[in-house]
Amino acid sequence: MAEIDARIRRIIADVMRRNPGETEFHQAVTEVTETLAPVLRKYPQYAEHKIIERICEPERQIIFRVPWQDDRGEVHINRGFRVGFNSALGPYKGGLRFHPSVNLGIVKFLGFEQTFKNAITGMPIGGAKGGADFDPKGKSDDEVMRFCQSFMTELYRHLGEFTDVPAGDIGVGQREIGYLFGQYKRITNRYESGVLTGKSPKWGGSLVRKEATGYGVVYFVEEMLKVRGDSVQGKTCIVSGSGNVAIYAMEKLQQLGAKVVACSDSNGVIYDPRGIRLETVKRIKEVERRRISAYAEEHPEAEYRAGGNIWTIPCEVALPCATQNELDEASVRTLLANGCLAVAEGANMPTTPGGVRALLEAGAAYGPGKAANAGGVATSALEMQQNASRDAWTFEYTEQRLREIMQKIHHDCYATAEEFGCPGNYVVGANILGFLRVAEAMVAFGLI
Numbered sequence: 001m002a003e004i005d006a007r008i009r010r011i012i013a014d015v016m017r018r019n020p021g022e023t024e025f026h027q028a029v030t031e032v033t034e035t036l037a038p039v040l041r042k043y044p045q046y047a048e049h050k051i052i053e054r055i056c057e058p059e060r061q062i063i064f065r066v067p068w069q070d071d072r073g074e075v076h077i078n079r080g081f082r083v084g085f086n087s088a089l090g091p092y093k094g095g096l097r098f099h100p101s102v103n104l105g106i107v108k109f110l111g112f113e114q115t116f117k118n119a120i121t122g123m124p125i126g127g128a129k130g131g132a133d134f135d136p137k138g139k140s141d142d143e144v145m146r147f148c149q150s151f152m153t154e155l156y157r158h159l160g161e162f163t164d165v166p167a168g169d170i171g172v173g174q175r176e177i178g179y180l181f182g183q184y185k186r187i188t189n190r191y192e193s194g195v196l197t198g199k200s201p202k203w204g205g206s207l208v209r210k211e212a213t214g215y216g217v218v219y220f221v222e223e224m225l226k227v228r229g230d231s232v233q234g235k236t237c238i239v240s241g242s243g244n245v246a247i248y249a250m251e252k253l254q255q256l257g258a259k260v261v262a263c264s265d266s267n268g269v270i271y272d273p274r275g276i277r278l279e280t281v282k283r284i285k286e287v288e289r290r291r292i293s294a295y296a297e298e299h300p301e302a303e304y305r306a307g308g309n310i311w312t313i314p315c316e317v318a319l320p321c322a323t324q325n326e327l328d329e330a331s332v333r334t335l336l337a338n339g340c341l342a343v344a345e346g347a348n349m350p351t352t353p354g355g356v357r358a359l360l361e362a363g364a365a366y367g368p369g370k371a372a373n374a375g376g377v378a379t380s381a382l383e384m385q386q387n388a389s390r391d392a393w394t395f396e397y398t399e400q401r402l403r404e405i406m407q408k409i410h411h412d413c414y415a416t417a418e419e420f421g422c423p424g425n426y427v428v429g430a431n432i433l434g435f436l437r438v439a440e441a442m443v444a445f446g447l448i
């Protein structure tokens with residue numbers, strides 16, 4: 001027993017030593033490996049095959065220069081990344097993030113998480129992530145296009161529908177996927193729909209992909225509350241962010257009869273006690289690409305809190321849907337003191353380790369991102385299925401598939417947590433479930 005705990009401590013220490021300065025990657029690895037001791041006790045062969053050690057080392061990491069010109073002709077240089085983390089279960093799959101904060105450590109934390117998340121979906125996809133330290137904010141469409149073309153001019157050689165299939169993430173939506181796909185098609189002379197997901201449904205994308213992550217989070221919350229004899233209906237909710245995941249989480253909450261009173265962006269918080277008017281948020285964010293403060297200019301009943309902390313607003317359900325480490329321990333304690341019952345992560349690793357501990361100790365319903373936000377990548381896999389069969393499914397059918405997938409993810413995480421002696425702990429359930437699926441395939445393939 002002590003030997004296994006020591007082994008896990010040694011693995012974490014090695015990851016920290018070999019990947020200096022990559023704090024988000026250290027955090028993600030620690031969070032997962034700390035829950036795996038019972039697995040090594042039950043399945044000693046995974047220790048013998050050094051599966052944890054192998055899973056913590058990406059299979060490949062690509063870093064490249066992305067030169068591009070702005071509208072005035074000035075030259076800019078960004079850095080592009082693609083980390084193929086694990087391909088035991090299928091081709092690499094995971095989003096591209098364009099944000100000035102992107103660095104190798106962030107891409108590796110996201111790729112590591114993605115490996116487990118994709119395994120949890122039960123679909124045949126490996127884990128990857130990529131992106132660039134490019135900031136699309138304030139750029140013209142032409143500038144974004146030139147950046148995407150330059151980015152793909154290097155990345156294309158590493159992609160393929162059976163090799164690596166990127167999608168969107170922060171700063172990468174349908175517009176960017178369009179430019180990336182156009183350049184891929186032009187360079188390769190192939191209309192290979194299955195090489196990117198998150199495409200517009202007008203040219204090979206799946207209906208519901210845009211909504212999938214946000215809708216999926218809410219389906220997951222619904223399942224967590226059902227176990228507790230409760231439901232989403234009538235709940236007061238807050239959702240951080242106002243991007244793709246946040247908007248469609250708010251939409252599904254409202255469709256299920258909940259009241260969403262606040263959302264945010266990186267500059268501030270909107271509090272609308274009447275309930276957020278989603279059509280306004282969609283127009284401001286998706287069409288006009290403006291700041292969320294514009295909401296209060298149109299709705300004087302709402303309050304804009306520049307630089308505000310959304311987590312001080314009382315709610316029963318809180319969905320962090322912006323970015324990593326946005327919900328710390330102090331904010332979790334404020335949420336709990338205000339009567340919050342459930343937290344589910346639309347974003348990847350938005351809750352700090354102290355925040356997670358506080359939620360688990362309080363017995364709140366807590367859905368970690370690798371389970372709760374897996375609906376996005378699961379629907380990307382549905383997009384790949386449609387592309388492979390040259391088919392296009394209806395919105396209703398695709399949404400029903402998404403709902404069933406989220407219900408199954410919840411069920412499997414719940415059952416795994418129970419099997420390993422931690423009932424109701426979805427962190428343990430998700431980590432162990434994802435690990436076991438990847439580990440079984442890795443052992444089957446031998447030492448590769």
Ligand code: NDP
Pocket residue numbers: 099101168169170171172213241242243244245246264265266267321322323324346347348373374376377
């Ligand atoms: P978007 O770019 O559409 O929206 C991101 C939102 O988060 C914006 O409101 C943005 O505000 C805010 N935000 C981003 N970075 C920061 C920051 N450093 N501090 C504060 N706020 C920030 O991205 P998505 O909605 O696609 O992604 C949101 C989260 O969900 C990410 O963690 C992503 O990894 C995760 N996710 C996304 C999936 C998808 O399908 N898109 C799938 C699974 C997880 P601002 O505009 O001011 O920057």
